[in-house]
Amino acid sequence: MAASFLFSQFVGGLTTAMFLFLIASGLSLVFGVMRIVNFAHGTFYMLGAYLAWEAMRWFSPSAEAFWPAVLIAALGIAALGAVVERLLFRHLYGKEELYQLLFTYALVLILGDAAKFIWGTGQLSVARPPVLAASIHVLGADVPLYNLFIMLLGPAIALGGWLMLSRSGPGRMARAAAYDGEMLDALGADVGGIFTGMFVISSFLAGLSGALVTPIVSIVPGMDVEIIVQAFIVVVIGGLGSFWGTFWGSVIYGQVLSFGILIFPGFSLFSVFALMAAVLIVRPWGLFGRPLR
Amino acid sequence: MRYPRARIWRRLPWTLIVFLMALWVPALGSRYDTFLGTQIAIDALFVVSLNLLLGTTGLVSFGHAAYFGIGAYACGVLMKTYGAPFILAFPAAGLAAAFFALIFGYFCVRLSQLYFAMLTLAFAQIVWAVCFKWNAVTGGDEGLPNIPYPNMDWLSSLPGLGDLSTADEFYLLTIALVALSLAALQHINRSPFGRMLTTIRDNPERAAFIGVNVRAYELAAFAVAGGFAGFAGALYGIFNRGAFADYVFWSKSAEVLIMAILGGINYFWGPPVGAFALVWLNQEITSYTQYWPFVLGVVLLVLLFAFPGGIVGGLVAGYERLRRWRWRHA
Numbered sequence: 373m374a375a376s377f378l379f380s381q382f383v384g385g386l387t388t389a390m391f392l393f394l395i396a397s398g399l400s401l402v403f404g405v406m407r408i409v410n411f412a413h414g415t416f417y418m419l420g421a422y423l424a425w426e427a428m429r430w431f432s433p434s435a436e437a438f439w440p441a442v443l444i445a446a447l448g449i450a451a452l453g454a455v456v457e458r459l460l461f462r463h464l465y466g467k468e469e470l471y472q473l474l475f476t477y478a479l480v481l482i483l484g485d486a487a488k489f490i491w492g493t494g495q496l497s498v499a500r501p502p503v504l505a506a507s508i509h510v511l512g513a514d515v516p517l518y519n520l521f522i523m524l525l526g527p528a529i530a531l532g533g534w535l536m537l538s539r540s541g542p543g544r545m546a547r548a549a550a551y552d553g554e555m556l557d558a559l560g561a562d563v564g565g566i567f568t569g570m571f572v573i574s575s576f577l578a579g580l581s582g583a584l585v586t587p588i589v590s591i592v593p594g595m596d597v598e599i600i601v602q603a604f605i606v607v608v609i610g611g612l613g614s615f616w617g618t619f620w621g622s623v624i625y626g627q628v629l630s631f632g633i634l635i636f637p638g639f640s641l642f643s644v645f646a647l648m649a650a651v652l653i654v655r656p657w658g659l660f661g662r663p664l665r
Numbered sequence: 666m667r668y669p670r671a672r673i674w675r676r677l678p679w680t681l682i683v684f685l686m687a688l689w690v691p692a693l694g695s696r697y698d699t700f701l702g703t704q705i706a707i708d709a710l711f712v713v714s715l716n717l718l719l720g721t722t723g724l725v726s727f728g729h730a731a732y733f734g735i736g737a738y739a740c741g742v743l744m745k746t747y748g749a750p751f752i753l754a755f756p757a758a759g760l761a762a763a764f765f766a767l768i769f770g771y772f773c774v775r776l777s778q779l780y781f782a783m784l785t786l787a788f789a790q791i792v793w794a795v796c797f798k799w800n801a802v803t804g805g806d807e808g809l810p811n812i813p814y815p816n817m818d819w820l821s822s823l824p825g826l827g828d829l830s831t832a833d834e835f836y837l838l839t840i841a842l843v844a845l846s847l848a849a850l851q852h853i854n855r856s857p858f859g860r861m862l863t864t865i866r867d868n869p870e871r872a873a874f875i876g877v878n879v880r881a882y883e884l885a886a887f888a889v890a891g892g893f894a895g896f897a898g899a900l901y902g903i904f905n906r907g908a909f910a911d912y913v914f915w916s917k918s919a920e921v922l923i924m925a926i927l928g929g930i931n932y933f934w935g936p937p938v939g940a941f942a943l944v945w946l947n948q949e950i951t952s953y954t955q956y957w958p959f960v961l962g963v964v965l966l967v968l969l970f971a972f973p974g975g976i977v978g979g980l981v982a983g984y985e986r987l988r989r990w991r992w993r994h995a
Contacts, residue, residue: 409779463970469779470725471969474926477919478969481962489956597916601790608783642794649787653772656780 376512381630383510387519389626390526391585396603396610396618397533398577404537404613405550405570406465408472412479414600415487416453416575420445420582421591422487425496438501438587445583446576453575457568465567480596488593498586518587525584529577530619537615546570550613605648611661620660679934680851684844691833701944703836706843707901708940712924713850713933714893719922720930721854722886723866724774727782727918728789729894731769732762734796734913736895737902738803741812744903746802751815755842755899762895763888765792770887774880786915793913808909812902839900846893851933853889862886923965929975938976 399413424438424445431437456479464472504517537543548556549566557563589595602625610621625644632643651659690702711733718724740758743749749757769788773781796803803809817834829837853859865872865879873879902908911917928939943961950960972979 407779409783460966460970467969467973469782470719470922470926471973473725473727473782474919474923474965475969477923478962478965481958481965485956485959485962489959601915604783605787608787612779642791642798645787645791645794649772649784649791652776652780652784652787656776656784 374512379511380513381634382627383513383515383519385626385630386523386623387626388629389622389624390522391581391588392602392606392625393526393619393622394522394529394577394581394584395599396606396622397529397615398574398581399600399603400607400610400613400615400618401533401570401577402574403607404615405546406567407550407613409476409604410574411473411476411600412456412483413476413574413578414596414598414603415480415483416449416578417582417585417599418591418593418596419452419483419487420449420579421586421595422491422496422582423448423579424583424586425491425498425591428498435499435502438498441498442580442583446580449579449582450572450576453578454568454572456575457571461571462564462567480600484593484596491591493593495590495592497590500587522584526619526622530616533615542566542569602644605644607658608648609651609659611655611658614658614661617658617660621658624659680844680848684840687840688837691829691836696830696832699833699836701948703832703839703904705941705944706836706840707897707904708921708924708944709937710843710846710900711894711897712921712928712936712940713847714890714897715921716925716930716933716936717850717853717862717886717890717893719925720932720935721859721866722862722883724883724887725778725782725922726773726785726887726890727915727922728769728785728787729890729921730913730915730917731785731789731792732766732891732894733898733901733917733921734792734908734910735765735891736762736898737908737912738796738809738898739895740899741809741902741908742802744815745809745812751903755896758899759892759895762898763892766891766894767884767888770884770891774883774887786918789913789918790915793910793915796913797910803908803910806910808907809902810907812907814903835904839904842896842900846896847937850893854933858882858885923961925975927964927968927975929977929979929981931974932977932981935975935977942976 395413395417398416399410402408402410402413424441427441427444428437431441461472461475464475500516500518504521507514507516508520509515535543537547545556545561546566546569548561549563553563606621606625607618608621609624610617610619624647628644628647636643655661687702687706691699694702711729714732715726715729718726718729736758739761740751740754743754743757744751769785773784773788776784797806799805814831814835815838817831817838861872861877861882865877865882869879872882898908898912901912924939924943925936926939927942928937929935946960946964947957951957954960968975974982
């Protein structure tokens with residue numbers, strides 16, 4: 373096999389990985405702080421994509437409108453997250469995990485159908501922003517500038533998220549809330565506010581990733597259920613609640629998928645699920661996580 | 666006086682009563698009623714098998730559809746590809762599902778709550794990926810269509826049953842097998858083994874202290890639940906004229922969890938009531954609108970916020986309140 377082929381396979385895997393990381397980072401954040409697996413995260417991502425498409429139509433015909441459309445989508449989904457958390461989700465915090473899981477699943481059903489109602493079942497697509505429409509030639513592989521942008525944005529978000537969680541005041545509060553919410557509450561901190569904030573940031577990331585993926589994949593109903601499983605695998609491989617773990621989990625996932633196709637064509641899906649099961653069996657807390665208390 | 670009456674209520678052989686009532690559906694109802702009845706019976710068995718884990722043992726499995734699907738494929742492959750008779754294929758489907766549940770369960774029961782749910786999900790998705798891609802055996806994304814109906818000619822030779830359609834015959838076979846399975850599951854629930862599972866649910870540390878091998882009990886429950894889900898899947902594959910990879914996808918596992926919660930997981934008859942309600946609601950709603958998932962989501966929200974005990978739990982709570990009210994005003 374030619375080196376350039378392997379390299380383009382690697383770059384393809386890395387692009388998949390960074391897209392997945394954008395989605396999975398929000399999932400990981402909510403799990404890390406609130407200990408909740410949010411199935412609706414994929415649906416927020418899908419709604420972000422639809423919202424970006426809708427915003428592009430408002431600004432049409434300018435293709436440069438992509439950037440404001442992305443921002444509108446991300447902010448819109450963040451607002452949706454705030455409403456959902458404030459009005460509904462917070463009433464389930466003390467309840468059993470199963471009820472919280474099913475609540476987020478109810479959101480998947482309701483919001484997914486609402487999207488179908490508003491935007492129909494056809495495929496929608498958004499053009500690549502003109503600034504990043506070209507591609508560059510590296511080591512015999514063509515890399516679109518847009519993919520390169522995503523590959524740089526991924527680590528930037530990882531770094532930003534890590535700085536926020538470990539260096540900023542609110543981030544420290546969030547980690548303390550994850551460790552012992554009751555104690556933090558007793559000390560007079562606004563734990564409810566921290567949870568709302570985390571949920572909003574996570575929704576923002578979901579909306580952002582949904583909007584950013586539109587130039588690459590077409591927007592269809594059902595993209596939410598498909599992506600959430602993948603994001604979930606990434607988070608589990610990296611370690612639930614570990615932010616850097618999610619980053620490296622995405623990188624591993626992307627490469628396994630990319631090279632798995634070469635080794636067992638048709639069974640690459642199998643290889644990522646097998647990887648997830650293997651990680652759960654050997655280190656349930658993930659490759660980069662720490663055991664829960 | 667109240668106490669013995671409650672016990673008689675509890676001691677009635679409900680499985681037999683429901684079975685005897687269900688026998689009359691083909692004679693009194695339309696073909697569509699028989700169709701719905703078959704679906705309800707199969708779903709009831711599937712969801713009760715899940716509840717052995719969920720309600721009795723306190724294990725949240727997010728991949729129970731795997732064993733349902735394995736049963737459907739095992740029965741379908743044996744009957745269609747190898748021409749095996751139903752009387753062999755049906756038990757084989759249950760055994761195959763129980764066997765895989767035993768292997769997967771061995772790893773799952775070593776994990777605690779949330780990780781348990783995720784590993785069951787991961788294994789179910791592995792089964793899904795294999796079913797979806799293994800064209801030679803499972804038919805891949807096309808599935809395994811046209812699984813033959815079991816040969817039930819002997820039934821029409823009985824007096825008075827000569828004019829039954831194939832669907833009616835299969836309905837009778839289904840409710841008989843489901844009734845036997847439910848009776849067996851209820852027996853398991855009430856046996857010392859089932860009591861021990863409930864002890865483990867309520868306090869695993871305590872159970873371990875008194876010398877119970879908690880993991881072994883959980884694994885046994887997992888395999889038994891998987892086996893009965895396999896039976897349900899085998900029937901469903903024949904009923905739905907084929908086995909398809911959708912049966913194993915994670916949303917199917919979520920659906921059966923919703924069914925259980927809807928009926929009420931703290932009662933043996935809760936989940937079957939949930940199956941009945943969901944199938945009935947589905948056919949009512951889909952005749953008006955295609956947005957069934959939306960309605961299901963709203964039902965689920967109402968359930969989670971207003972009736973966390975499910976239909977049966979809500980009814981029992983209402984009855985208790987009424988009784989206390991009457992006692993106070995007597």
